[in-house]
Amino acid sequence: MRLALVTDAWAPQTNGVVRTLMRTRDELTSMGHAVEVISPDMFNGFPCPTYPEIKLAFLPGRKIARTMTAFQPDAIHIATEGPLGHAARGYCLAQGLPFTTAYHTRFPEYVEARFAVPVGLSYAWLRRFHSRARSIMVATQSIESDLLARGFGNIRRWSRGVDTTLFKPRDVKGDKGLLNLPRPIHLFVGRVAVEKNIEAFLSLDLPGSQVVIGDGPQLEQLKRKFPKAYFLGKKVGEDLARHYAAADVFVFPSLTDTFGLVILEALASGLPVAAFPVPGPRDILQGTDAGALDADLGAAVKRALAVPAARCRALAEQFSWKAATEQFLGNLAPFGVV
Missing domain, CATH: 3.40.50.2000 (Glycogen Phosphorylase B;)
Known part of the structure; x- marks a missing residue:
């Protein structure tokens, strides 16, 4: 064709x-x-x-x-x-x-x-x-x-x-040159723009570290408003995959995405996902126990941290x-x- x-x-x-x-x-x-x-x-x-x-x-x-x-x-x-x-x-x-x-x-x-x-x-x-x-x-x-x-x-x-050969669990959490930050490490990956609702993530009072990977029109504003967060800029390929695997939980605060490919990339990396119960996260995660959905995003984060990496990986492998x-x-x- x-x-x-x-x-x-x-x-x-x-x-x-x-x-x-x-x-x-x-x-x-x-x-x-x-x-x-x-x-x-x-x-x-x-x-x-x-x-x-x-x-x-x-x-x-x-x-x-x-x-x-x-x-x-x-x-x-x-x-x-x-x-x-x-x-x-x-x-x-x-x-x-x-x-x-x-x-x-x-x-x-x-x-x-x-x-x-x-x-x-x-x-x-x-x-x-x-x-x-x-x-x-x-x-x-x-x-x-x-x-x-x-x-x-x-x-x-x-x-x-999702590319399960690139995004996969890796033994990188002890790598001093990669996310050498206080744990647990809460990660967001995506476009840094208002529709991604990143403030809902960065406003949470969480232990450890909050990390944002990506760039976009809201980047400088969020840097000023949340000086304790870590903004690592845009990452792709192997570098991005290693950062997924080095984190402890993936936080997806968007209320407007139709799917959320980054959710699959996180899951394939063995990273549990915390999100609001909205289209996209709900379609991928609901009923799977590979993450946590809650109208209280902070509560979802706490529950997601307890999810085993193998359960996340198994769900991602269903998407080719x-x-x-x-x-x-x-x-x-x-x-x-x-």
Whole structure:
């Protein structure tokens, strides 16, 4: 199959959407499929308001049409609702071509947190964007149920995976050069932005150390407000994996994520997870005893610290990128297939 994958989120951005799309592309390629990624680096653009490191394509319609004509895809998947997503949607509708979309980000909640725009307005806009898709792919039952209640249809499941060869338990807690801090070490990994609700984690009165790995627009503000916390910046690959394994508990304070790949990375590293009982953490952890969910995040942290590493690892091993990619393939809408 020749797949055109259209996304406003791509390298050098580092987030769960980008990691999911890159890993899916790699899995598809290894299966023998041809993937043409249409991403912001192919276009002139401008920085996204409040996210200057994110580039938004400027008037991409003509180039998208030329790229599609040259590539001649058998299926088109539109991953995001930004300028490229809208241009690709317009192309498909004009050409009478079926396409699929995905709901990666609880965009209305993010917009409300940043700009106080009522979520109802944003969801109305999103319903229109996704309404013509042959299927809307979502990662969890919680998000599917929420979208159905808001009037969305044609929803299909597309789960996620984790690299269990990179993220794994390691004997690094005695390594003096790695998180040589008072224990227990409470770790957060992710984008340092208001929608991640990191203040809920850093405001907790916890013994030991609170560590934040990642960068983003809220970084300097949080450094000033929480001088006792440790901010280690962005880490990737082996370095990131070793830091997961060196911590004692992973704290995921977000209320708005649709899944949370970092939860799987922590679990694969043998690190128990503490989170609020919201979509994403609830779908991964509820009923598994591999972490703790509680409306009182501090109580969840205390319970999670007692979870054995082996139980966390066993849960992570149930999530493979190969299975997730096969699920993705089954959701596509190849041309000529009704």
